[in-house]
Amino acid sequence: MMDLNNLYDVHCHSPKAGVKSIVNYYEGFSTMQGAPYISAGIHPWYPDKTSLQELESTLSKKELIAIGECGLDKVCSTDWELQLDLFKSQIVLADRYGKPLIIHCVRAWSELIASLKGVRVPVVIHGFNKRVELGRSLLEEGYYISIGLAALKPGMEELIKAIPVEKMFCETDDRAESVVEVYKAIAAIKEIDLNSFALQVQKNVLKVFEIE
Ligand SMILES: [Zn+2]
Structure with a gap:
C-alpha cells in the first residue's frame, strides 16, 4: 500500500x-536550506547570468536533485537571446552533473525541443496543460510530463488519458491545495486505482530523480 498522506x-x-515535496528555488542558490529535496534553476522570468556560477557551486549537494525550473518563455519580457543562452548553459550543467531538468515553457515548444536535442538526462515538462497533440510530441521526444491542479479543470481528460502513467508526475x-487532489483527479480520469497510480508515480520519482 502506498501511504496517500506521503x-x-x-x-x-x-x-x-x-x-514529499521537491521545493523549487529560482534565486538565492547558495543559501538554500530546509527541504529534503530541492530543484534549483534560473527561471526565464528572473534571468541573472551571474547566478550560473552560484548555481553550479550547489550542484554537488545531495538534496539538490534537479535543475529547474528553467526553460523558454515567449510571453515574458526577458531578452530572447539571453533566455536561450541561460537555458543552454543549464542543459550543459544538467548533463555534466547528471541532474534531471524541470522545464518551464511558454509558446516556445519547437525552440525548446531543438535546444534539448541530444540531452542525456531525463526531462520533465512541468505544469503541462496544453493540447493533446503537443503532449504527444513531447512524449515522442522521451520527456516526462508533470500535471498540476489543472487536472481538476474540465478539458484535461483527453491529454491525461494520452499520457502513460510511466511518464507522469x-x-x-x-x-496551496494538496497534491492528493491532483492524484485523485488523474486516477479518476484514467479510471485506475488511486493507490496503484501513486505507486507508479513513486517509481517514476525514484527512477528519474534517484531518490527514495
Ligand atoms: Zn513553478
Whole structure:
C-alpha cells in the first residue's frame, strides 16, 4: 500500500506537511536550506547570468536533485537571446552533473525541443496543460510530463488519458491545495486505482530523480 498522506509533489514553491515535496528555488542558490529535496534553476522570468556560477557551486549537494525550473518563455519580457543562452548553459550543467531538468515553457515548444536535442538526462515538462497533440510530441521526444491542479479543470481528460502513467508526475507549483487532489483527479480520469497510480508515480520519482 502506498501511504496517500506521503505522496510526491515534484514541483512546488513551498513544502507542504505530509507530502514529499521537491521545493523549487529560482534565486538565492547558495543559501538554500530546509527541504529534503530541492530543484534549483534560473527561471526565464528572473534571468541573472551571474547566478550560473552560484548555481553550479550547489550542484554537488545531495538534496539538490534537479535543475529547474528553467526553460523558454515567449510571453515574458526577458531578452530572447539571453533566455536561450541561460537555458543552454543549464542543459550543459544538467548533463555534466547528471541532474534531471524541470522545464518551464511558454509558446516556445519547437525552440525548446531543438535546444534539448541530444540531452542525456531525463526531462520533465512541468505544469503541462496544453493540447493533446503537443503532449504527444513531447512524449515522442522521451520527456516526462508533470500535471498540476489543472487536472481538476474540465478539458484535461483527453491529454491525461494520452499520457502513460510511466511518464507522469504530479505537482502543485505555487498553489496551496494538496497534491492528493491532483492524484485523485488523474486516477479518476484514467479510471485506475488511486493507490496503484501513486505507486507508479513513486517509481517514476525514484527512477528519474534517484531518490527514495
Ligand atoms: Zn513553478
